[in-house]
Every structure is written in structure tokens, then in C-alpha cells.
Amino acid sequence: MQNKISYIKRAVRSLKTGCIFCVLLTLTACTGEDINIETVKETEAVPEEMTSEETTRNDPGTIYVYVCGAVENEGVYELSSDSRVTDALDMAGGYREDAFRGYVNLAEKLSDGQRIYIPTEQEVEKNEIVISTGTGDDASKDDNGLIDINKADKEALTTLSGIGDSRAEDIIAYRESSGGFGTIEDIKNVSGIGEATFDRIKDRITVN
Known part of the structure; x- marks a missing residue:
């Protein structure tokens, strides 16, 4: 009995395939045009690793500088490697009221490990x-x-x-x-x- 059922299933599948083939032949004969059957491939997703690598290449990097003296908040600050002295000074909260302004070049490009000292007006006067x-x-x-x-x-x-x-x-x-x-x-x-x-x-x- 089991063999008969398997035989019937195979016969049905063969019949379906034959019908589809006949339909395609009929359409081709009627229209005179070729029918192309294309296999559509799924678009490959861009690996996250590639995106991460591109981001890393575009990252200018970071540096650490020490800002001290007559500033609001002395300390070590992390900045991007293309930062200037003015950026580090802003991170430290800016000048104190007694700071001597003009001692450092605010446009100077920073380097890793740099120490930026802001003197007081009294230090300069003495x-x-x-x-x-x-x-x-x-x-x-x-x-x-x-x-x-x-x-x-x-x-x-x-x-x-x-x-x-x-x-x-x-x-x-x-x-x-x-x-x-x-x-x-x-x-x-x-x-x-x-x-x-x-x-x-x-x-x-x-x-x-």
C-alpha cells in the first residue's frame, strides 16, 4: 500500500511539470517571443565589519593633553588629533579671571601628551x-x-x-x-x- 502511495505522488509531480512545460511552449508559439526564466539572487548585505573598517579609517584618532594653570578646570582631556589649543582651553572651562591672556597660541595644533600652561597676570608682572x-x-x-x-x-x-x-x-x-x-x-x-x-x-x- 505504501509503495502505491509513493508511486501516485511521483506521478502527480511529473504531471505538474509536464503541464507547465506545455503552457510555456504554447505561449512561445502564440507570441513568437522567447520567454526567459531568470533566477533572482538576493542582494548581498554589506558586512558590518566593512562599515566598521571604513569608519575606523575615517576616524582622525584621539590624543590626550594636560591643561593647567589659570583655567577653570585643570585636568587631562581627550580630543581629536586635529584639535587646536583653543579646543583644549574650552574643554578646561576657559580662562580664570586672573589668567594672562595671550600667553599661548590658540591656533597651535595639539600633539599627544602636550602640556598647556596658562599663567596668571601676577606671574607675568613679577x-x-x-x-x-x-x-x-x-x-x-x-x-x-x-x-x-x-x-x-x-x-x-x-x-x-x-x-x-x-x-x-x-x-x-x-x-x-x-x-x-x-x-x-x-x-x-x-x-x-x-x-x-x-x-x-x-x-x-x-x-x-
Whole structure:
């Protein structure tokens, strides 16, 4: 009995296929046109990984900078790698009321790990901070804006907190007589520069 049922099912399927074929032949004969049977493929979805990779390639990246001094909120901030000093200053809440404006170049492009210090008006008045004209100290700085005490001229050295004209001359005289500084800590060997002064300038100096 089971074999008969299977035989009947196969016969029905064969009959259906034959009918469909006959209909197609009839239509072709009547219209004189070819009938194309196309197989429609599903549109392949774009893998999420590709979209993610494209987003990563377009991402300019992030950097971290330290904003301190006369700002509303000192701290380390994360910004995009194409940011400027003005963007970092905004992140820190802007200038305090006692801040000396104009000490930093707001249009300067930031670099990862950069330290941005905003002095107070009192520091400038006491000559603890000397405003640079921007014409002679660029060669004394490295890529992070740190002052190389082995190369800095008098003008560049006097931009450091607590370093006036006389102390800058002492630094230059010491490095010329000793063959240069091996580490930034060696600057404490210069007469008049103790721990207090060193603590104020250590994050702004380097040796190369």
C-alpha cells in the first residue's frame, strides 16, 4: 500500500511539470517571443565589519593633553588629533579671571601628551613668566613644545617660571662650561635653582 502511495505522488509531480512545460511552449508559439526564466539572487548585505573598517579609517584618532594653570578646570582631556589649543582651553572651562591672556597660541595644533600652561597676570608682572616674541625660541623646542635646556637661548629660557634674565645667563654659562646637561635634573646644579624652581619648570623642559 505504501509503495502505491509513493508511486501516485511521483506521478502527480511529473504531471505538474509536464503541464507547465506545455503552457510555456504554447505561449512561445502564440507570441513568437522567447520567454526567459531568470533566477533572482538576493542582494548581498554589506558586512558590518566593512562599515566598521571604513569608519575606523575615517576616524582622525584621539590624543590626550594636560591643561593647567589659570583655567577653570585643570585636568587631562581627550580630543581629536586635529584639535587646536583653543579646543583644549574650552574643554578646561576657559580662562580664570586672573589668567594672562595671550600667553599661548590658540591656533597651535595639539600633539599627544602636550602640556598647556596658562599663567596668571601676577606671574607675568613679577617676571616669573616672560612673554616670548615668537621669533627666536622655536629652534629651542622639541615636537611637544618642551624647551631643550641644552639648546635654548636666553629668550626661550626666560619663558620658564622663575627664570629671569640673570638666571637664564647662569644656565647658559653652566652648560657651556660643563659640556651640557645630561638630564633635566642637572639644571639644579645651576646656582639659584633649587627644588622649588625645578618643580615649577620640570614639565616644560627637556634635554636632547
